[in-house]
Amino acid sequence: MMELLERAVRERLLRPLDLQFARMIAPDDCPLFDLFRNSQRLMEIKAQDVTQEQHHRVGAARALLQLTAAYLSAETGAGHICLPITGLQPQHLFDGRQSDLAQALWKAAGEPSTQQWRETLQDSFSVSDGSQPTPLVLQHDRLYLQRMWQNEGDVARFIVNGNANNERVDEILLQNILEQLFGTNGDEVDWQKVAAAATLTRRISIISGGPGTGKTTTVAKLLTALVRLNGEQRVRIQLVAPTGKAAVRLTESLGKAWQQLALNESEHKLFPNQAFTLHSLLGVQPNRQRLRYHSGNPLNLDVLVVDEASMVDLPMMAKLIAALPTHARVIFLGDRDQLASVEAGAVFGDICRFVESGYSVFRAEQLARVTGYPLEQLNNPHDMSKRKTLTTGLTEVSDGLCLLRKSYRFDKKSGIGQLAQAVNAGAYLEALSVLNGNYTDVERFVLANMIDYQQLLQVSVAGYQPYLKLVAQGADAAEILTAFNHYQLLCALRAGSFGVKGLNPLIEQVLQRNGLIQRTQGLSGRWYAGRPVMIERNDSALGLSNGDVGIALYDAHGHLRVHFQLPNGTIKSVQPNRLPSHGTAYAMTIHKSQGSEFEHTALVLPDYFSPIITRELLYTGITRARQQLTLYTSDSVLSRAINTPTLRHSGLVDRLCLATLAKPNSAIPLDVVSA
Numbered sequence: 001m002m003e004l005l006e007r008a009v010r011e012r013l014l015r016p017l018d019l020q021f022a023r024m025i026a027p028d029d030c031p032l033f034d035l036f037r038n039s040q041r042l043m044e045i046k047a048q049d050v051t052q053e054q055h056h057r058v059g060a061a062r063a064l065l066q067l068t069a070a071y072l073s074a075e076t077g078a079g080h081i082c083l084p085i086t087g088l089q090p091q092h093l094f095d096g097r098q099s100d101l102a103q104a105l106w107k108a109a110g111e112p113s114t115q116q117w118r119e120t121l122q123d124s125f126s127v128s129d130g131s132q133p134t135p136l137v138l139q140h141d142r143l144y145l146q147r148m149w150q151n152e153g154d155v156a157r158f159i160v161n162g163n164a165n166n167e168r169v170d171e172i173l174l175q176n177i178l179e180q181l182f183g184t185n186g187d188e189v190d191w192q193k194v195a196a197a198a199t200l201t202r203r204i205s206i207i208s209g210g211p212g213t214g215k216t217t218t219v220a221k222l223l224t225a226l227v228r229l230n231g232e233q234r235v236r237i238q239l240v241a242p243t244g245k246a247a248v249r250l251t252e253s254l255g256k257a258w259q260q261l262a263l264n265e266s267e268h269k270l271f272p273n274q275a276f277t278l279h280s281l282l283g284v285q286p287n288r289q290r291l292r293y294h295s296g297n298p299l300n301l302d303v304l305v306v307d308e309a310s311m312v313d314l315p316m317m318a319k320l321i322a323a324l325p326t327h328a329r330v331i332f333l334g335d336r337d338q339l340a341s342v343e344a345g346a347v348f349g350d351i352c353r354f355v356e357s358g359y360s361v362f363r364a365e366q367l368a369r370v371t372g373y374p375l376e377q378l379n380n381p382h383d384m385s386k387r388k389t390l391t392t393g394l395t396e397v398s399d400g401l402c403l404l405r406k407s408y409r410f411d412k413k414s415g416i417g418q419l420a421q422a423v424n425a426g427a428y429l430e431a432l433s434v435l436n437g438n439y440t441d442v443e444r445f446v447l448a449n450m451i452d453y454q455q456l457l458q459v460s461v462a463g464y465q466p467y468l469k470l471v472a473q474g475a476d477a478a479e480i481l482t483a484f485n486h487y488q489l490l491c492a493l494r495a496g497s498f499g500v501k502g503l504n505p506l507i508e509q510v511l512q513r514n515g516l517i518q519r520t521q522g523l524s525g526r527w528y529a530g531r532p533v534m535i536e537r538n539d540s541a542l543g544l545s546n547g548d549v550g551i552a553l554y555d556a557h558g559h560l561r562v563h564f565q566l567p568n569g570t571i572k573s574v575q576p577n578r579l580p581s582h583g584t585a586y587a588m589t590i591h592k593s594q595g596s597e598f599e600h601t602a603l604v605l606p607d608y609f610s611p612i613i614t615r616e617l618l619y620t621g622i623t624r625a626r627q628q629l630t631l632y633t634s635d636s637v638l639s640r641a642i643n644t645p646t647l648r649h650s651g652l653v654d655r656l657c658l659a660t661l662a663k664p665n666s667a668i669p670l671d672v673v674s675a
């Protein structure tokens, strides 16, 4: 088995880390009795009274354990929380790539049925049901790394039990304050008002909405309402986002939204004027594993707003939850349809699946009293389309959820909005008719040959020209950074001629040829005035985060320094040779663009399909565009992307159900089905 796994590493189907993990869980030189519990099967071996078949089965048990450990480690690295063992077949290994090797591995592992697999795992000293500190946990046929299993349980318990100490709210006062801030909208339900009411009457809430649905506007209003509700009593509010860029945007957009609310001077002072990144909020310390804030040293706050929550992975979510003081109110904001976090899990998306359960009667009545909307409109389950796939009656989770449905940025005339909707719904033909229709804000090109490709480079150069002109004029760094954000080329892939690695150097060449940048010969030619770079690793000492974009500009002494906008709005400049790992950023991946928006987004898909190009990736890329979208793709790649929804294995939905059932007085109907 180990030789086959080594081959899988050479073929880049597994990482060296996965192989190491398999060696640790089931070393080849370890006696079988040290690997497996003293089962009947092994007793028979001990008695040295074994048939050939028994011998083979026990040998295969070690091999199966090795394969399982390596594959679980690889799957966790690929973003899954667990490995479901039910129905797993060799053709599922490695996404169907290298089927010969997959078959050989399967054979070496004894071609197990699910039952045999389950028994082998249950026999192993490395596996428990979670009640022992084993490296692996098997629960409901899902195999986890211990840490992931713990994290998932922590998140589920927090979401379900965190509302136990809800404060009592003066509903009449709240009703009046919401009336002042949101007004009355006639008969049409204003979901922003409902979201504010829901958030202010519960400790933990989740607001999901697509682009321009008013998440920021709602948060600005609901925090204002919270401050007014608390009167003299000061509320400590903190804002946080997963990346530096998202924190900058949250600072800016909330600042603007508060300006529009005509608050008085003393109210203004109560709001934070800066959002933090999650890493800086939690106190990541250079060269130290331990965060400054944790359950033993909780954060000093009363209210936390977490923006772009879909980007928060499971381990980070667990760390955040652990660091919250027990009384803290938390509001998670995000778009459930966007890409899941880069690292493991799809926490936000998994929790938002409960939206279809609708509000409990008690909750709907409360929201109706506070907002003034008719009960039946509020308790109309939000999203019936996915109802089949999940549960009914799990209102413990759904009572904390709010969906914003109306986009104030993209109306019916907006091609970007229509395209995003079609992609989200998996409707390829609709998407195509938007792209072929008469919308002025969306255009599509097929990159069929070198001429088309050259055209893409020329258009990109034209897109970057305005900010480079500002660089040449010696404009200030803030103005240049804002101008750079106007146009952005996004790629689905990193590698290849359609990926950032292929496009960035070619764009630089064309910019140089057009006299828009001046590079010197040799190595130092990597740096020039106007070079945009993206940071690829957090550097807490420098205060820079993975994904931050800076631009190189000459200082007064004629030295190049790279200028970044920090979450508090100030500009920081750093010597190029002090930067952590970074790369040129004319083209960036869609993953890295999460949390940012650009007036004009150009989105490049390769001319072949890759399983990385999912529906969520496409949706996320499209919704980075505020005013104009240029999409480079063929019909066939577009169709495959739209029809490839992301799949992240996790047990969070089931564990939210279980945590709900474990609550005293739980009145959940038993039609809960596994998703």
Ligand SMILES: Nc1ncnc2c1ncn2[C@@H]1O[C@H](COP(=O)(O)OP(=O)(O)OP(=O)(O)O)[C@@H](O)[C@H]1O
Binding pocket: 192, 209, 210, 211, 212, 213, 214, 215, 216, 217, 218, 253, 408, 409, 597
């Ligand atoms: N109820 C409303 N009525 C009219 N305009 C609104 C309303 N809510 C929001 N808007 C406007 O819609 C635009 C988008 O709002 P906002 O920035 O709050 O949305 P968002 O969901 O945070 O957007 P995104 O995250 O995509 O940037 C803003 O210009 C805002 O002023």
